Amino acid sequence: MIVPHFFKQSAISQRILRGSLALLLAAVCGGSTHAGSVLAFGNYGDQNLADGPREGNPLIPGLFADPSLAKFGDTYYIYSTTDGFGWETGRWVVWKSKDFVHWSFSGESFPEITGKKNWAPGHPIFRDGKYWFPFTCHGDHNYLAVGDTPEGPFHFANHGAPISGSIDAELFVDDDGTPYLLSGNVRPEIRKLKPDLSGVESKVCTLDYHKGYVEGGFLFKRNGIYYAAAANNGYAEYRIIYAMSDKLEGPWRYPTNNIIIEPNPADHLWGTGHGNILKIPGTDEWILIYLRSRMGECVDPFRDGNVYRQVCAERIGFNSDGAIKQV
Numbered sequence: 001m002i003v004p005h006f007f008k009q010s011a012i013s014q015r016i017l018r019g020s021l022a023l024l025l026a027a028v029c030g031g032s033t034h035a036g037s038v039l040a041f042g043n044y045g046d047q048n049l050a051d052g053p054r055e056g057n058p059l060i061p062g063l064f065a066d067p068s069l070a071k072f073g074d075t076y077y078i079y080s081t082t083d084g085f086g087w088e089t090g091r092w093v094v095w096k097s098k099d100f101v102h103w104s105f106s107g108e109s110f111p112e113i114t115g116k117k118n119w120a121p122g123h124p125i126f127r128d129g130k131y132w133f134p135f136t137c138h139g140d141h142n143y144l145a146v147g148d149t150p151e152g153p154f155h156f157a158n159h160g161a162p163i164s165g166s167i168d169a170e171l172f173v174d175d176d177g178t179p180y181l182l183s184g185n186v187r188p189e190i191r192k193l194k195p196d197l198s199g200v201e202s203k204v205c206t207l208d209y210h211k212g213y214v215e216g217g218f219l220f221k222r223n224g225i226y227y228a229a230a231a232n233n234g235y236a237e238y239r240i241i242y243a244m245s246d247k248l249e250g251p252w253r254y255p256t257n258n259i260i261i262e263p264n265p266a267d268h269l270w271g272t273g274h275g276n277i278l279k280i281p282g283t284d285e286w287i288l289i290y291l292r293s294r295m296g297e298c299v300d301p302f303r304d305g306n307v308y309r310q311v312c313a314e315r316i317g318f319n320s321d322g323a324i325k326q327v
Helices: 010-028 038-042
Strands: 064-072 075-082 094-097 125-127 130-137 141-147 154-156 169-173 179-183 189-193 200-206 214-222 225-232 239-245 259-261 273-279 286-293 309-316
Touching: 064 286, 125 169, 130 169, 169 214, 179 214, 214 273, 225 273, 239 273, 259 286
Parallel strands: 064 273
Antiparallel strands: 064 075, 064 309, 075 094, 125 130, 130 141, 141 154, 169 179, 179 189, 189 200, 214 225, 225 239, 239 259, 273 286, 286 309
16 A cells, blocks of 8 residues: 655655656656646646745645545546636646656546636546546536546536536545535535436535635545535635534534644745545545645735645544544
8 A cells, every 4th residue: 555655754755846846847848747848738727836845745736726636546636726827717637646746647637618617626436437526617506527537538427417506516425325415615515416426316414614604615534423624714814624423414513623724824825725635545544635825925816817826735633532633
């Protein structure tokens, strides 16, 4: 079982940054690990070398956001929004890695949604021989994408019919194989899906964190406890909070200190939000993947119509009562 080098020790974790730089240089020099040319590579986002800290973040080069992390077989996959193109967003790519250090992508993964206010791809699941994930498109509805491989190409599932209104959605499959969808902002809802993922079967519950605006929710389960996390506040003040429950339908508990990660102004670290959590199969190791503002900057989408964000990762831990330790 591969445990990401990022989490072993600080000296080794710096390999991520070096690996990302090497990956970027390969693309600039016309290598085959990316799109093959400077022009083509640049079309996927602002691939400038931001001056980040040396703890291994950002995880991948360039400006991407709203990340989701999955592992299928021996490969990790990152799904994300492409920044630098305004609210319309850029082309989608799927990053992949065997060791969580060296990342690459093989080209555009979902061409038909480029420029259609698409963002926030959720964690994919494998079901009925296909790979499925939810995403926001047209800026106000969530849809399901489906493909034959984890990196696509993907296309609209269910004949292009939306799976829910609002924005941001995440799939979750319980131990008995039942699929659910967490979606929406402000007061997200959990819905039970039909077995073939063709639509919603019933509403399960509504979440209310009592901490203002939330979006980018996701679900996971550990030791019989359900966790419903979400991005709270927004832009420079982005952070991730969570709730806990013994049953998916509730009641949900909202710990007093229910923050997983939040900005650290002393380190010029802003906008730490919107991601998800992956358990490394066969272990009790859990990875938080999230976005942050480009290092040293405060996200301000009203400055020039753009946001400039990066993808990062941290390991998370739990207390004996199941509460999540703040990063």
